[in-house]
Amino acid sequence: xxxxxxxxxxxxxxxxxxxxxxxxxxxxxxxxxxxxxxxxxxxxxxxxxxxxxxxxxxxxxxxxxxxxxxxxxxxxxxxxxxxxxxxxxxxxxxxxxxxxxxxxxxxxxxxxxxxxxxxxxxxxxxxxxxxxxxxxxxxxxxxxxxxxxxxxxxxxxxxxxxxxxxxxxxxxxxxxxxxxxxxxxxxxxxxxxxxxxxxxxxxxxxxxxxxxxxxxxxxxxxxxxxxxxxxxxxxxxxxxxxxxxxxxxxxxxxxxxxxxxxxxxxxxxxxxxxxxxxxxxxxxxxxxxxxxxxxxxxxxxxxxxxxxxxxxxxxxxxxxxxxxxxxxxxxxxxxxxxxxxxxxxxxxxxxxxxxxxxxxxxxxxxxxxxxxxxxxxxxxxxxxxxxxxxxxxxxxxxxxxxxxxxxxxxxxxxxxxxxxxxxxxxxxxxxxxxxxxxxxxxxxxxxxxxxxxxxxxxxxxxxxxxxxxxxxxxxxxxxxxxxxxxxxxxxxxxxxxxxxxxxxxxxxxxxxxxxxxxxxxxxxxxxxxxxxxxxxxxxxxxxxxxxxxxxxxxxxxxxxxxxxxxxxxxxxxxxxxxxxxxxxxxxxxxxxxxxxxxxxxxxxxxxxxxxxxxxxxxxxxxxxxxxxxxxxxxxxxxxxxxxxxxxxxxxxxxxxxxxxxxxxxxxxxxxxxxxxxxxxxxxxxxxxxxxxxxxxxxxxxxxxxxxxxxxxxxxxxxxxxxxxxxxxxxxxxxxxxxxxxxxxxxxxxxxxxxxxxxxxxxxxxxxxxxx
Amino acid sequence: xxxxxxxxxxxxxxxxxxxxxxxxxxxxxxxxxxxxxxxxxxxxxxxxxxxxxxxxxxxxxxxxxxxxxxxxxxxxxxxxxxxxxxxxxxxxxxxxxxxxxxxxxxxxxxxxxxxxxxxxxxxxxxxxxxxxxxxxxxxxx
Numbered sequence: 029x030x031x032x033x034x035x036x037x038x039x040x041x042x043x044x045x046x047x048x049x050x051x052x053x054x055x056x057x058x059x060x061x062x063x064x065x066x067x068x069x070x071x072x073x074x075x076x077x078x079x080x081x082x083x084x085x086x087x088x089x090x091x092x093x094x095x096x097x098x099x100x101x102x103x104x105x106x107x108x109x110x111x112x113x114x115x116x117x118x119x120x121x122x123x124x125x126x127x128x129x130x131x132x133x134x135x136x137x138x139x140x141x142x143x144x145x146x147x148x149x150x151x152x153x154x155x156x157x158x159x160x161x162x163x164x165x166x167x168x169x170x171x172x173x174x175x176x177x178x179x180x181x182x183x184x185x186x187x188x189x190x191x192x193x194x195x196x197x198x199x200x201x202x203x204x205x206x207x208x209x210x211x212x213x214x215x216x217x218x219x220x221x222x223x224x225x226x227x228x229x230x231x232x233x234x235x236x237x238x239x240x241x242x243x244x245x246x247x248x249x250x251x252x253x254x255x256x257x258x259x260x261x262x263x264x265x266x267x268x269x270x271x272x273x274x275x276x277x278x279x280x281x282x283x284x285x286x287x288x289x290x291x292x293x294x295x296x297x298x299x300x301x302x303x304x305x306x307x308x309x310x311x312x313x314x315x316x317x318x319x320x321x322x323x324x325x326x327x328x329x330x331x332x333x334x335x336x337x338x339x340x341x342x343x344x345x346x347x348x349x350x351x352x353x354x355x356x357x358x359x360x361x362x363x364x365x366x367x368x369x370x371x372x373x374x375x376x377x378x379x380x381x382x383x384x385x386x387x388x389x390x391x392x393x394x395x396x397x398x399x400x401x402x403x404x405x406x407x408x409x410x411x412x413x414x415x416x417x418x419x420x421x422x423x424x425x426x427x428x429x430x431x432x433x434x435x436x437x438x439x440x441x442x443x444x445x446x447x448x449x450x451x452x453x454x455x456x457x458x459x460x461x462x463x464x465x466x467x468x469x470x471x472x473x474x475x476x477x478x479x480x481x482x483x484x485x486x487x488x489x490x491x492x493x494x495x496x497x498x499x500x501x502x503x504x505x506x507x508x509x510x511x512x513x514x515x516x517x518x519x520x521x522x523x524x525x526x527x528x529x530x531x532x533x534x535x536x537x538x539x540x541x542x543x544x545x546x547x548x549x550x551x552x553x554x555x556x557x558x559x560x561x562x563x564x565x566x567x568x569x570x571x572x573x574x575x576x577x578x579x580x581x582x583x584x585x586x587x588x589x590x591x592x593x594x595x596x597x598x599x600x601x602x603x604x605x606x607x608x609x610x611x612x613x614x615x616x617x618x619x620x621x622x623x624x625x626x627x628x629x630x631x632x633x634x635x636x637x638x639x640x641x642x643x644x645x646x647x648x649x650x651x652x653x654x655x656x657x658x659x660x661x662x663x664x665x666x667x668x669x670x671x672x673x674x675x676x677x678x679x680x681x682x683x684x685x686x687x688x689x690x691x692x693x694x695x696x697x698x699x700x701x702x703x704x705x706x707x708x709x710x711x712x713x714x715x716x717x718x719x720x721x722x723x724x725x726x727x728x729x730x731x732x733x734x735x736x737x738x739x740x741x742x743x744x745x746x747x748x749x750x751x752x753x754x755x756x757x758x759x760x761x762x763x764x765x766x767x768x769x770x771x772x773x774x775x776x777x778x779x780x781x782x783x784x785x786x787x788x789x790x791x792x793x794x795x796x797x798x799x
Numbered sequence: 800x801x802x803x804x805x806x807x808x809x810x811x812x813x814x815x816x817x818x819x820x821x822x823x824x825x826x827x828x829x830x831x832x833x834x835x836x837x838x839x840x841x842x843x844x845x846x847x848x849x850x851x852x853x854x855x856x857x858x859x860x861x862x863x864x865x866x867x868x869x870x871x872x873x874x875x876x877x878x879x880x881x882x883x884x885x886x887x888x889x890x891x892x893x894x895x896x897x898x899x900x901x902x903x904x905x906x907x908x909x910x911x912x913x914x915x916x917x918x919x920x921x922x923x924x925x926x927x928x929x930x931x932x933x934x935x936x937x938x939x940x
Contacts, residue, residue: 682842755831
């Protein structure tokens with residue numbers, strides 16, 4: 029049960045953090061880093077088995093009735109992602125150990141991020157679509173919490189909500205798609221589905237299910253036109269941006285597309301949708317990255333561009349394209365994670381991320397500068413880094429793509445030109461050029477902030493130099509898992525002088541040219557943006573949400589007016605009319621009441637109830653009215669006891685007592701004398717409603733004895749309460765066993781009610797002029 | 800300064816509190832076989848504290864509680880969820896009732912099961928929610 033334990037242990041640690049974090053003190057982040065490091069080693073040990081195609085499948089029943097299993101599957105693709113998650117996780121935790129040490133809510137931060145890590149591992153290891161969906165939603169949710177981590181900033185709250193709405197919307201669409209897929213194929217298990225690709229593609233539901241699933245993948249992986257939430261997500265603390273919003277969570281969509289490619293891929297619809305969205309996203313991201321000033325925003329837009337590239341490559345779908353996708357996935361995670369960490373380190377030590385206020389810092393921070401440049405070379409696709417291999421294979425895949433090769437090559441070159449320019453802009457702007465006056469005096473960032481970038485850039489260098497030893501064993505099993513047909517490819521640094529190399533040279537040259545003319549270029553492009561791209565997607569989305577809210581508010585107001593008395597009136601009128609109508613339809617007015625059998629004490633109690641009710645209506649003292657209502661309750665309890673419902677009677681007596689106390693407490697704050705507030709007409713109206721309602725209750729009770737719709741379930745409970753529920757008190761057995769889930773739900777409702785009362789009574793809004 | 804509260808009421812409330820609590824626990828335990836249960840027990844235990852709060856004040860009553868009212872509510876919910884999850888850990892579907900019998904000295908037997916634990920959770924949650932609401936209303940300025 030290795031896989032279940034791997035996921036479980038992360039969640040376990042997550043739920044432990046609120047209790048242990050304070051005791052661990054400021055080094056807690058470094059200690060947490062041990063766990064992903066251990067998992068990384070554990071997963072790496074599975075690699076030889078996976079290369080030999082010994083995949084691991086493990087499962088336990090979850091909801092057997094609904095065919096939902098908590099099942100896990102480890103093949104090349106999931107192993108690669110799991111290694112990325114744990115590996116990056118280790119570095120990010122070391123980084124946060126320093127970055128987050130003085131945050132007041134550190135424990136909460138680690139709780140959220142561990143929750144995310146567990147969910148992300150569960151997502152990539154899941155073998156069941158429903159399991160995958162559950163973990164998918166947890167990642168969206170923890171991302172929401174992390175983006176809004178600095179919750180006192182309104183921008184952070186808005187960005188968090190926006191990302192939750194976008195990814196949550198996508199997640200629901202995806203669930204619908206999964207259900208369709210499960211219905212078509214007859215199973216939710218990925219291992220079964222992988223055999224059934226032809227059945228799914230041939231079915232009538234193929235198009236709707238693909239589109240629904242794509243909405244899920246595209247929202248998560250920030251594809252155009254859903255890309256806008258990702259730059260907003262930069263409100264999160266930097267470790268989160270490095271981890272969730274570049275290396276792992278945003279790749280969940282890519283993972284899903286790659287995972288479903290053997291099942292759904294290869295059709296025109298698939299190629300067209302992925303190609304179009306991917307190409308658009310790639311261009312839009314690269315273009316907008318060039319004109320940003322905030323280091324993290326620059327990185328966010330380049331991430332969008334990279335995600336577009338990945339989707340495009342899955343869309344092309346040839347063996348070569350899938351290999352390019354897998355390599356670029358690794359390349360991007362390595363360099364983008366490192367760059368985010370550096371951006372955060374600069375922000376932390378220098379006090380700003382605005383590229384206009386940074387410059388000439390390499391003499392004071394040489395280590396950071398070297399790490400940055402190594403990383404940027406990989407990003408720009410220069411040899412001998414892994415990034416170079418990645419770019420070469422990508423060009424190769426695009427040049428060899430069937431039919432659309434020329435367009436794809438042009439698009440890829442265009443996007444890459446901007447990427448090269450951005451890479452130089454980032455490196456040059458921060459470390460060379462004129463010295464500026466940042467808020468704090470620049471110095472070398474602390475060691476824990478540099479471990480991540482250094483490790484990642486060196487990894488990227490070695491993976492580029494030794495592709496056969498380091499890269500091949502990771503990439504090939506993953507390619508094998510995605511591309512159902514076996515491919516024989518191998519990765520090398522030098523391809524020789526060919527078209528692909530020529531494209532690389534063109535890219536770098538034009539990118540450098542753009543970089544040299546950056547000042548006029550950025551100015552011109554900004555002006556161009558202001559004129560032609562005035563619509564901000566974020567604003568548009570905000571307006572959409574707003575108009576939806578005001579639309580719902582408009583028609584909700586008709587029924588939800590907020591007046592308690594009118595709610596009651598409506599309920600009473602509607603239910604009495606419906607029941608009277610039904611009683612009229614069924615006829616049979618003979619209520620065979622046997623008056624002689626009624627014992628005298630019952631008549632006495634009934635008279636007491638009637639008198640108290642009349643008294644409560646006509647008294648002019650609130651206290652008397654309340655006490656008389658209490659009398660009615662006690663009298664009812666007596667009737668319950670007479671007919672053997674002891675449990676109900678005890679409960680009723682206790683509830684009546686407590687309600688009495690509660691009412692007295694409330695009434696205490698009101699004047700004791702009740703003047704006649706209501707007009708005679710409304711009193712007559714209320715009287716009529718009361719009589720109609722009371723009349724129908726009476727009629728209903730008298731009729732109820734003769735109505736037998738179906739055999740009552742109480743016989744089953746009577747029979748099974750002791751044998752199955754180990755109890756003689758049937759009411760209690762129903763409450764805690766047979767219908768335990770209902771009770772659980774009611775307990776939650778109680779909690780919500782209590783929170784409501786607290787917020788109404790304790791958290792008073794401050795009035796104007798008050799302190 | 801004269802005492803606005805009745806001393807008789809105060810003594811009654813003080814003496815009744817432990818009695819009511821013990822009674823509520825008895826009602827809770829026997830609930831599965833005879834009239835009673837977590838809901839009723841919870842109501843009784845809560846009324847013990849409400850009585851105390853009426854005789855003294857809510858701050859004094861809060862002091863007598865082992866946990867804050869919201870923590871009681873949270874603990875109750877947690878116990879409910881844990882009792883439902885215990886069967887999952889044993890490999891059974893969610894919320895399957897599991898029973899065991901403890902043999903106490905003097906030939907007594909204690910019949911325990913996850914539904915009883917579930918009921919204990921209900922007991923705590925009911926106390927928590929009632930006292931949260933009651934105390935907050937008592938404390939209105």
